[in-house]
Amino acid sequence: AQSVAQPEDQVNVAEGNPLTVKCTYSVSGNPYLFWYVQYPNRGLQFLLKYITGDNLVKGSYGFEAEFNKSQTSFHLKKPSALVSDSALYFCAVRDDGAGSYQLTFGKGTKLSVIP
Amino acid sequence: NAGVTQTPKFQVLKTGQSMTLQCAQDMNHNSMYWYRQDPGMGLRLIYYSASEGTTDKGEVPNGYNVSRLNKREFSLRLESAAPSQTSVYFCAAKRGGSDTQYFGPGTRLTVL
Numbered sequence: 001a002q003s004v005a006q007p008e009d010q011v012n013v014a015e016g017n018p019l020t021v022k023c024t025y026s027v028s029g030n031p032y033l034f035w036y037v038q039y040p041n042r043g044l045q046f047l048l049k050y051i052t053g054d055n056l057v058k059g060s061y062g063f064e065a066e067f068n069k070s071q072t073s074f075h076l077k078k079p080s081a082l083v084s085d086s087a088l089y090f091c092a093v094r095d096d097g098a099g100s101y102q103l104t105f106g107k108g109t110k111l112s113v114i115p
Numbered sequence: 116n117a118g119v120t121q122t123p124k125f126q127v128l129k130t131g132q133s134m135t136l137q138c139a140q141d142m143n144h145n146s147m148y149w150y151r152q153d154p155g156m157g158l159r160l161i162y163y164s165a166s167e168g169t170t171d172k173g174e175v176p177n178g179y180n181v182s183r184l185n186k187r188e189f190s191l192r193l194e195s196a197a198p199s200q201t202s203v204y205f206c207a208a209k210r211g212g213s214d215t216q217y218f219g220p221g222t223r224l225t226v227l
Contacts, residue, residue, distance in 0.1 A: 009155075032214050043119070043205055043218035044158075051214070090157065094214060101146065101165070101209070102173065103216065107157040 002027045002095040006106035013081045014114050021076040021089050021109045029097020033074040035065055038088040038108075047089075050074060061085070081113045117141055119219035121206050127225045128196045136191040136222050138206030145211040147189035149173075149181060151202040152221075158205065164189055166211070196226045 003026045013019045025031050032051055036044040048059025055067045065076045076089060091106040122137045140147065145166045150158040150173075160173030164183040178200060180192045193200055203223050207216040 034214070036218075041221075043220045044207075044216075046215050046217070049215060101214065102160060102163065103214070105150075105158040107155055 002031075002093050002098060002104045004091050004093045004104055004106045006089075006091055006109045008109050009107075010110045010112065012112045012114060015083055016080050019078050019081040019085070019111065019113070021091075021111060023074045023076065023091030023106060024072050025074060025091075025093045026072065027093060027095035027097070029095050031072075031074075032094040032096060033065075033067065034092040034094075034103065035059065035063070035074075035076050036090045036092065036105075037061075038090065040087075044090060047076070083113045083115050086111055086113045119206055119208050119217055121204075121219040121222050123222060124220070125223050127227065128193075129227050130197060132196050133192070133194050134196065135193075136204055136206075136224075137188070138190065138219060139188045140206075140208040140217075141187065142208055142210070142217065143186070144208040144217070145186070146209040147183065148207040148209070148216065149179075149189070149191045150205045150207065151175065152205060153202050161191065161204075193224075196224075198226045200224065201226045 005024050034049045035047040038044045050057045050067045058064045088108045092103040119140045148163040149161040159175045162181040164170045167186045182190045206219040209216045
């Protein structure tokens with residue numbers, strides 16, 4: 001079974017500081033990992049994904065994520081936070097050994113960037 | 116190119132009423148999904164359709180039915196709404212062979 005955990009319900013960071021939103025996963029095969037962002041009253045928007053290759057993945061809006069197989073983590077990062085980054089962030093996983101294209105989403109982390 | 120569209124945006128129902136949530140995509144994607152989003156629960160898959168003519172249950176299918184009308188449209192029906200179905204419902208579409216899902220703007224449903 002595939003699962004994903006976002007250990008923080010909320011992350012607060014000052015504008016201009018680096019930000020990290022944490023995600024850990026559990027799969028039996030190889031993980032396909034995703035980050036999505038949801039702005040208020042909007043649907044989810046794709047940010048980035050890790051399938052294979054470089055452990056550091058770059059995505060939209062200056063975000064990047066680091067895949068760490070030994071720690072089963074896929075943390076989302078940005079070097080300098082903007083107030084406009086304030087949103088709800090979801091990590092998602094698919095187990096390539098599960099025979100299904102279904103994604104399992106985390107519960108979400110609310111990011112607040114303080115001016 | 117509108118992507119994934121959903122109607123209605125908002126709906127209030129009384130317990131026992133029925134309704135259909137509509138979803139359409141103009142990306143020519145094979146797979147479509149219905150999720151519900153509840154506070155502190157993330158997104159949970161209700162039903163999905165891997166291709167036109169097929170539908171399968173997800174994590175929380177009870178109380179719902181779906182129809183994949185054609186490649187573009189995937190509807191979600193509540194036959195007898197219950198307060199536990201108060202939620203925000205999202206439709207998503209995905210191209211065959213890809214893992215990236217594209218989401219609609221959502222339908223906020225309240226069941227009184």
